[in-house]
Amino acid sequence: QQQVKQSPQSLIVQKGGISIINCAYENTAFDYFPWYQQFPGKGPALLIAIRPDVSEKKEGRFTISFNKSAKQFSLHIMDSQPGDSATYFCAASSTSGTYKYIFGTGTRLKVLA
C-alpha cells in the first residue's frame, strides 16, 4: 500500500515533442505529490507539486494532471528540450505524521536534438 508505481522506465522524445510520465499510488492518505528531476551525480530537484484538491497544475512547460478517483497522476513536459534529458521521479507523501516521501522507480528521459 506504500508503493508508488511509475512508468515508463525510459522514454525517448524528439525535440519539441511532449513527454508524458505516469504514476499510480494506493494509499489514500497521500495528499502531496511532487515531481523531482535528477541529473547524473546530482540530488533530486523539485520541479512541480500538486495537492489532491486540484486536478491540474501548470508551471511553464511542466504540467501535473491528477486523477484522485483513479489514484493516478502524470507529468507532461511540453516542447521538450535536450536540456530536459534527466531522470524524473514522482513521489507521494502524507502531510500528517512523518511526511516521508515514497518515490517511484524513476523514468530516464532522453530528448533528441
Next chain:
Amino acid sequence: ETGVTQSPTHLIKTRGQQVTLRCSSQSGHNTVSWYQQALGQGPQFIFQYYREEENGRGNFPPRFSGLQFPNYSSELNVNALELDDSALYLCASRKGIGYTFGSGTRLTVV
C-alpha cells in the same frame, strides 16, 4: 539561502567499517530526512529528524543512526558496513511543505 550541502561527495569504505556522512541544511529548516538511493532506483526513506529528535524511520536496521544539531546540520552514521550499503545517500531538509535535497554522498563499500 545556501541550499543543502553534503560532505564528502564520494567515499570508499571497507566492509565492517563505520562511516559518518554530514549535511548542512538551509537556515530555518528544522526538519531533515535522509534517503538511500541505490543505482537505478528511487530514493528510499531512512529516517527523519525534527528539532533534534528522530520522529520517523523507514525499513533500515539500527546500525543506521543519525543526529541533528541546533545549527541545522545533521549526520548519518552507518556501522558494520555491508556491500549492499553502497549507494548515494541524500539529505533533504524542509521548513514548509517541500523538501530540498542535497547532491548526495556516493558511498562505495568494498
